[in-house]
Amino acid sequence: MQSALLGKLTSFANTHIHTFSGGISSSSRHDVSLRPGMETIEKVPAVLLLEDGTAYHGFSAAKIGTTTGEICFNTGMTGYQEIFTDPSYAGQILLMTNAHIGNYGAFREETESKDIKISGLVVKNYTVQYSRRMTEQSIQDYLLDENLVGIYGVDTRAIVRHIRDKGAMNAIISSETTDLEELKRQLDAVPSMAGLELASTVSTKESYFVGDPNAGRKVIVYDFGVKKSILSNLTDRDCYLKVLPAKTPFSEAIEWNPDAFFISNGPGDPASMDYAVQTVKEILNSGKPLFGICLGHQLLALANGIGTYKMHNGHRGANQPVKNLVTGKSEITTQNHGFGVNPDDVRNSPNTIITHVNLNDDTIEGIRLKDKPAFSVQYHPEASPGPHDARYLFDEFVGMMK
Amino acid sequence: MPRDTSIQHILIIGSGPIIIGQACEFDYSGSQASRSLREEGIRVSLINSNPATIMTDPVTADHIYLLPLEPASIEKILKENIESGDRIDAVLPTMGGQTALNLAKEVNEMGIWEKYGVRLIGVDIEAIDRAENRELFRQLMVELGISVAPSHIANSFLEGKEYAQQIGFPLVIRPSFTLGGTGGSFVHSKDDLDAALQRGLTASPTHEVLVEKAVLGWKEYELELLRDGADNVCIICVVENLDPMGVHTGDSITVAPAMTLSDTCYQEMRNMAIQMMRAMGNFAGGCNVQFAVDPHTEDIISIEINPRVSRSSALASKATGYPIAKVAAKLAIGYNLDEIKNMVTKSTSAYFEPALDYVIVKMPRWNFDKFQGADDTLGLQMKSVGEVMAIGRSFNEALQKACQSLENNKIGLDGEVGFYKSSQEVIEGLGRPQWDRIFNIKKAMDLGVPLKTIQKQTLIDRWFLMQIQNLSKLEKELRRYTLQNIPADMMINLKQNGYSDLQIANILGNTTEEEVYEYRRALGIRRTYKLVDTCSAEFESKTPYYYSTFDQENESVKSDKKKIFVLGSGPNRIGQGIEFDYCCVHGILAIKEYGYEAIMVNCNPETVSTDFDIADKLYFEPVFWEHLNELLDFEQPDGVIVQLGGQTALKLSEKIRNKGIPIIGTSFDDMDMAEDRGRFSDLLKELEIPYPEYGSATTAEEALEVANRIGYPVLVRPSYVLGGQRMRIVINDDELERSVIGILKHFPDNRILIDHFLDRAEECEIDAICDGEDVHIMGIMEHIEPAGIHSGDSSAVLPPFSLSQNVLDQMSEFTKKLAHALNIRGLINIQFAVKNEKVYVIEANPRASRTTPFIAKAYQIPYLNIATKVMLGTHKLKDFSFDKKLNGYAIKEPVFSFEKFPNVNKELGPEMKSTGEAIRFIEDLQDPFFRHLYKEKSMYLSR
Secondary structure (H helix, E strand, C coil): CCCCHHHHCCCCCCCCCCCCCCCCCCCCCCCCCCCCCCCCCCCCEEEEEECCCCEEEEEEEEECCEEEEEEEEECCCCCHHHHHCCHHHCCEEEEECCCEECCCCECHHHCCCCCCCCCEEEECEECCCCCCCCCCECHHHHHHHCCCEEEECCCHHHHHHHHHHHCCEEEEEECCCCCHHHHHHHHHCCCCCCCCCCHHHHCCCCCEEECCCCCCEEEEEECCCCCHHHHHHHHCCCEEEEEECCCCCHHHHHCCCCCEEEECCCCCCHHHCHHHHHHHHHHHHHCCCEEEECHHHHHHHHHCCCCEEEEEEEEEEEEEEEEECCCCCEEEEEEEEEEEECHHHHHHCCCEEEEEEECCCCCEEEEEECCCCEEEECCECCCCCCCCCCCHHHHHHHHHCC | CCCCCCCCEEEEECCCCCECCECCHHHHHHHHHHHHHHHCCCEEEEECCCCCCCCCCCCCCCEEECCCCCHHHHHHHHHHHHHCCCCCCEEECCCCHHHHHHHHHHHHHCCHHHHCCCEECCCCHHHHHHHHCHHHHHHHHHHHCCCCCCEEEECCHHHHHHHHHHHCCCEEEEECCCCCCCCCEEECCHHHHHHHHHHHHHHCCCCCEEEEECCCCCEEEEEEEEECCCCCEEEEEEEEECCCCCCCHHHCCEEECCCCCCHHHHHHHHHHHHHHHHHHCCCCEEEEEEEEECCCCCCEEEEEEECCCCHHHHHHHHHHCCCHHHHHHHHHCCCCHHHCECCCCCCCECCCCCECCCEEEEEEECCHHHCCCCCCCCCCCCCCCEEEEEEECCHHHHHHHHHHHCCCCCCCCCCCCCCCCCHHHHHHHCCCCCCCHHHHHHHHHHCCCCHHHHHHHHCCCHHHHHHHHHHHHHHHHHCCCCHHHCCHHHHHHHHHCCCCHHHHHHHHCCCCHHHHHHHHHHCCCCCEEEECCCECCCCCCCCCEEEEECCCCCCCCCCCCCEEEEECCCCCECCECHHHHHHHHHHHHHHHHCCCEEEEEECCCCCCCCCCCCCCEEEECCCCHHHHHHHHHHHCCCEEECCCCHHHHHHCHHHHHHHCCCECCCCHHHHHHHHCHHHHHHHHHHCCCCCCCEEEECCHHHHHHHHHHHCCCEEEEECCCCCCCCCEEECCHHHHHHHHHHHHHHCCCCCEEEEECCCCCEEEEEEEEECCCCEEEEEEEEECCCCCCCHHHCCEEECCCCCCHHHHHHHHHHHHHHHHHCCCCEEEEEEEEEECCEEEEEEEECCCCCCHHHHHHHHCCCHHHHHHHHHHCCCCHHHCCCCCCCCCEEEEEEECCHHHCCCCCCCECCCCCCCEEEEEEECCCCCHHHHHHHHCCCCCECC
């Protein structure tokens, strides 16, 4: 639906003009910042500028500074902390569509990696005041600790509609300057997400072990940005894990004599990860069971001659419906991906079955190889945040071992 | 799986008359379900005794049965349909609340469904039992490993006492198989136990209660789920109660999405809910599950499960935009969720969990003023009569919009709780949940009471309290300015926090609502309209369901078609309920029929009028001048219909007229002539129509003068009110004085009307349509109860049963004269008193009345559709033929909810007290039902 935007654009004083020229004229501000949901934090003007020139004016959340990345949005209504710390978001400026973010503060235990991975945050109501017994700090304090630059008070819904229409693109947030010309220059220097290899930047530098050494099964986890809850879903099922840096050669991995291999989620373009595709091919050759999630699913596809593509604006949220074609039942899933697996290639691939599809747009959500014990899903069965409907997949994986 | 094609004809059971705990929401669900089924080519028959519903209208179903909701009626229907060759294959009892379920069960026990080969769909009887029977429910939870509060079933008083000792206080008594928590209560100490047990056991039809440990102060959540035949389940909405455990969800202020729920806690709850729904039984449909969460540990216990579409499903549907009842109906006939398209986006799947990018707040509406002596403490038993919902882009905005929607003189969350409350009273009052507690909280904050204290007393989650405190702080800041020097930033902040222009004007002082409006408009601060689309804008959506907020982008596109607004009647309350919604819906349909764009404005989430499928455009907004004003500026309609929304719509007509927007139908000035007692009486005099002696007064002294002039007994009432609010019959000076002072307290500056009361008179009323040339009398109703009881509380008989032709002729003549004199274009309702063959006019209402749907149903003539067309000027009365299909009489029977207020006498008077109505058809006056009513006509008269 094309809204008569240009005719109806409201301009609140001079602070919210969609224009290239000039910044904010200083209107007299009142000292106390009492935006809905907020306690007093100083109001510093900030701007979000998109690659196509659209600008949104708001106020600085967390650190004063400048940051760039590819803008994407997540519609989940719970679990913002888990989302911020999901390594798959590296290189992305995340917009949360929920009206209030920060209501229950921050709690270190509910993170998916040891620090924040998003490169910027865009929210409507930055709710610093929190309520939750086990909370350790407000979202403001947390994000400041993590040196995150963010912006709030913008019309997030309008931005989503824009992205939905125009597609994902790069963006810059700044609370240091509102000079749009200058920001555009900085933004032009940011590479496109297409072709960008980011997994090795978030991967662990050293290998490490997780779980009980006496557990029944041993699994190698290739860390391309693995989420903590994937690891816990495995250790909960009697697995002892060795987590490896992204570029670890297969020959090294196999020395540990694992029962199976797990290929993790992660950021960036899978088509730029030849090294990883190679590793997957070697794993397949070994005949050991393999399970891939998200990026892992894309790598499995590439290793089988199936292409990947960059989606228009991706799927990110906790409510995406997926149908399991094998069982005929459906599940609600958590998703976070900007790249997808080419459906025609999958259909033409002689040794691949489509096991899951997205009920909204028929995109491929899961595949399985006919001739090897390998399967993968595009979505996140470990959720965190999100529904646990798909956790049976971990059971299936474990069932394939030994 | 393809749908079950063996089902060709379905019977839907409605919920009957409106009572506290079960109101319009089932009209909405039932209508949705019916439409959803008919879309599939299935024939729908419907049984409901409530004539005020859209459900019982030919536009909704193929066959309507306006019969009492009892097994005999069901058998009659089933038999008839077999005999006519169109047998009923299945019955859907989940769209009519507890009433429908109980009836379905009863009929099942009698073997009737089996006898006629009718299948139950959408629910399974065992599921109903397992959910409603507290003991079975508890056992099931234990089996599933889901925590419940410690409890024990008691079937006797002694058992109850014994378990109470074991469990300890505080506890809660929950009777089995009742509606809206009827008979339930909290027991804080031994002293209250006996009475509570007694009440509970008596209220339960199976003489059974659950004695349970109370988890007062725990956070309360509700989840609405859908499940299909393939066992796919999804959660449509999570609602958080602002009022913690201790207040019935129907009486709580609720919010969506949940504001203080982490993902870990939510997923646990979600998993439990899914488990519970699957374990309930084998049925496909909707379900409501309630949980309590310990604020300290996040431990979760399950409270109850309702395996049916509920009151909350209607709210959840309006909150998310996802039409639960429509989808549930399709699931009941065999479709799976993953086969149905999302009806909002039209391109994605219905198997989906809506994501909200706004906040909704639901606020209940009470009528404690009608129940003198009632205990107005909110608890386990629902006491509210209606509710409003508000949508905003922040919690505070939604909260204040909800206050503005209530129509009880609130203009936002102001701390004005009544000048008669001292600060001490305010603070002490915090501990007791009452209807105005949220206003008390605001007041306490304004007074500087520490948040911690308020939190301790109310047990409300501090997140909500902090938001409200922000409002206090904001106001303090605001007082530093005058209108001329408020920074734009501050103004935006105020509007985004939900402040109305009127509130801002009041706080600033020395300025008016208009001035504030002009000021902010000049700054470019105006409302933008956003879409409710179930998916936070992820997918493009085609639904015309909008709300206003102060943000940047506006999504509502003004069309270039001719457009008409219909103003809704707001929240349900005694005196103004579902019948006006019926009128509005028909108004919308008539406008659409004629090819105009029909735009609906209303804030009641329970009704059919706020179903986005009805009008061409729905603005879910408070029916409050500011919001309406901006909408009028934006859409610039060709006219506004104010005759169909009760007093709510009518009250706004002067301002609409002053704005220069045409009022469709009778002009404002003519309406005012009917509403203004002075002008009206002058008119009656001119037309030589008798009326009781009257006078008006603005002070007690004046009132005494008038009363003594016209002679006691007199009827005292404020002008411009509905439902006889504050109307009293007084017999002497003392009573008069008290009554007048009481009115002026609530309505300062009101002109009080004082009429001579014609005792021992008959009461009648007429509803008519006038098109400027002809006057058509829709129906003449004679009340069984004598004058002195509000017409809404009287049993009305159509046509009259004891009036002479002479009297009937007089009434018709007066009706015609008045309709012409008032230049009525559209509807008019006139109330008469008849004494000794002389007819007096008591009042005239230049709008749709409560009885219009009843007449339309009784005579089976689409009167509202006709009236709307007459209002629009597209048709004249002579374009229609009126074939009144009624053999015998139709009786409109009022329904009361007194059992919710045990300390209140069932006393009827000039102030309306009924919450709903039922219709009865009788062949003649020998009918035992009629004779019973007639015999008891004066039994509950308060004087």
